[in-house]
Amino acid sequence: MKQFVYSFNEGSGEMRSLLGTKGAALAEMMQSGLPVPFGFTVTTEACRRYFENGRVLPAEIAEEIFNKMAELEDVTGSVFGGKENPLFVSVRTGASAPMPGLAETILNLGMNAETPEEAKEQLLEAICDSFDSWKSSKAFEYRKKRRFFWENDSDSEENGAAVSVQRMVFGNLNEDSAVGIVSTRECANGGNRLSGKFLTNAQGNELTRRTEEVQDISHMTEHFPKSYETLIKITGILEKHFKDVQTVQFTIEDSKLYILLTETAERTPAAALKMAVDMTNEEIITEKEAILRLQTEDLQELLRMRKGRCALDDDPELRAYFSKLMEWADEVRELKVRANADDAKQTQQALDFGAEGIGLCRTENMFFDGEKMLMVRRMLLSEDEEECRSINAQLKEMQKENFKGIYRIMGERPVTIRLLDLPINDILPMEEENPMLGNRGCRLELAMPKIAEAQTEAVIEAALEVRSEIGADIVPEILIPMVSTLEELRMVKTVVKAAAESCIKASGEKMEYLIGTMIETPRAALTADKIAQESDFFSFGTNDLTQMVYGLSREDMGMIIETYVEKGVLHENPFRTLDLDGVGRLVELAAVTGKRAYPRLKLGICGEQASDSRSIEFCHKIGMNYLSCAPIKVPTTKLAAAQAAVKAAENEEER
Secondary structure (H helix, E strand, O other): OOOOEEEOOOOOHHHHHHHHHHHHHHHHHHHOOOOOOOEEEEOHHHHHHHHHOOOOOOHHHHHHHHHHHHHHHHHHOOEEOOOOOEEOEEEEEEOOOOOOOOOOEEEEEOOOOOOHHHHHHHHHHHHHHHHHHOOOHHHHHHHHHOOOOOOOOOOOOOOOOEEEEEEOOOOOOOOOOEEEEEEOOOOOOOOOOOEEEEEEOOOHHHHOOOOOOOEEHHHHHHHOHHHHHHHHHHHHHHHHHHOOOEEEEEEEEOOEEEEEEEEEOOOOHHHHHHHHHHHHHOOOOOHHHHHHHOOHHHHHHHHOOEOOEOHHHHOHHHHHHHHHHHHHHHHHOOOEEEEEOOOHHHHHHHHHOOOOOEEEEEHHHHHOOHHHHHHHHHHHHOOOHHHHHHHHHHHHHHHHHHHHHHHHHHOOOOEEEEOOOOOHHHOOOOOOOOHHHOOOOHHHHHHOHHHHHHHHHHHHHHHHHHHHHHOOOOOOEEEEOOOOOHHHHHHHHHHHHHHHHHHHHHHOOOOOOEEEEEEOOHHHHHOHHHHHHHOOEEEEOHHHHHHHHHOOOOOOOHHHHHHHHHHOOOOOOOOOOOOOOOHHHHHHHHHHHHHHHOOOOEEEEOOHHHHOHHHHHHHHHOOOOEEEEOHHHHHHHHHHHHHHHHHHHHHHHHO
C-alpha cells in the first residue's frame, strides 16, 4: 500500500523529494538522537494527489494523517483537541529545495478547537492551505526565477509541497523559557561564528514583533548557559552532518532545549563565497563540493561594476577567496573560456577577467564610425580602380592597427576574427525587405570579395608584425559567417586563403592560420559533415540559429517571449538558455557529424547562451572545446564549466 505520511522516525535525508527539505531534516535529526519534538510529514506525492483530485484531499490520505496524529498522541500522552492535557501542533510547508519566506507556517493548531473532531478538521484545512500555497503566484515566480522546476512538470517527483506537523513546545511558559533562531555562521559576511537572536518568555512569531526586547545569541550565556552550550554542540553537529551552513529554530521550554527545525541558510553572495572556501579548508566539504556550492548568480553579483568598481576591488580578503575558488574551478573544468572582444580595450578587460583567448572579434563594429562607413561605400561604388585601391589600403591599415592591439594583449592565446557580417543596406544605399536574412555574412563576401581580401590581409599582416615585435607564436583564426552551403564556404575560403598566402609569402616568413565557419543557419547544422571538409573549426552562433529555428526576430521578440513564458508556452527565453529540444538538437547534430567528418575539428559557441549554466552543461556533454562570452562573464562561465564537469563525473560514477 502506498504511504503518503511518514513519522519523523521513519524518514531519512535521502527522502527529500518526498518529505521536502524540512521533513527530511527533521527525520535526520530525530534519528540522530537530537532533541526534536515528535511529529510527521505529509509527502509531496500527497500534494500532487490533492491537486489531481480537484483540490480535495483523498479520503485514504486523510485517514493516514489521522493515524499518524493518533501515534503522536500516544508518544506525547496528550489529546489533539482535548480539554484536558491538550496537544497542540505546528504546521510547516516545505519543498525539495529551500524556499525561504514563501512557505506557510501555522502555530498552536488545535488551541481554538472545542472538540477532537473540530481539531481534525482544522488540521486537514491547514494541510490543504499549505498545499495551495505551492500554486501561489509568489511561489511560482520564486521557483521560476531560481530554475527550481516548472509548474507544468506534472510528472516531476519534486513538483509539490510537503507538510510537517510537529508537537508544539512553548517558549512562553516562564522566564526559564525562550525562543530563538541561529545560523551556524554569519550569513551577511561569512564569519565563522554563531549568528542569531533569542527572546525570553515568548513564542516564535514574537521574534519579529518584539524587536526591542530581542537579544543577540551571544547573551544566552548569561540567561541559559547550559542550553547555550548544548546549542553550540548541536549546531556544530548539524553543519557537519548536512555539510552546509544551517539556520536552526529552537525553543527552550522550562529550561529544556528543543530543536524545531534546521534548513540551509540563506546568505549574501560574499558570504556564500567565503563559506564555500572556508568549509573546504575545514574539510567539511571537498573542493568539488565548493565549486557546486556557489551559484553563478552570486559570483556575478560580486563582479557587478558600480561606479567603476566591484565588490572584489574593495575587499582584498574577498578577492583572495575568489582566486582560490577559481583555482579549483580551473583544475576540474574541461571547457576553455574565451571572450567576445572587438578592440584592445575590451581585450584587456577580457584578459583581466581571465579569458583564455578571444572567441569572437566582430569586425563590423569597426565600421560603425560614420567616416569609416562612408569610406567603404565610396570604395564599393567607385568605378575608379585607383581610388578603390587607395581607400581599401586605408581601411586595411585601420583594421590592422585594431587587430595588432588585440594580438599584443593576447600573445599566443587564440584570437578568432570574424569577417564582416553586416546587412548590405548598412553599407550601400540599397533596401531589403528582411536585411537580417539578406545580403550579409558570406553572401556579402561573395558579392564583394574586396572586403574579404582586405580584412584577411589586415588579420595576417597584423599577426606577422606583432609576432615580430613580441616573439609570440600567433596562429590567426579567420571566421567566415552565415554559411549555408559548402559551395559558399569554398568560394569565400578561396578568396581568404589566397589573400593570406600572398601576405605570408610577401613577408618571407612562415605562419600557420586557421579558417573556420560559423554554424548559425539550420542548413549549415544539417550539412555539417560536408561543411567540416573545408573548416578547421566551428563556431556556433546560437543567437542567429535560435531566431531562424523559432522564426522570431531577436530584436523584436521581447513582448512575444515575455507572453510565452508567462503563459507557460516556453519555460524560459531561448535566446538566453539554449533550447535543447530544438536548437540544441541541431547543435549536437552538427558537432557530432562535423567531428566524424574531420576529427581535428575544434568546436566553440559564442552566442549569449555561452554564459548560461544549463547551456554550458549541454556544451560539456557534447564535447565542445570552448565557450566565448562577454568579458565580465568570464569568471562565472568558468565556474559553470567547472560545475558541468563535476556533475558529469558524478553522473558517470552513479552509472
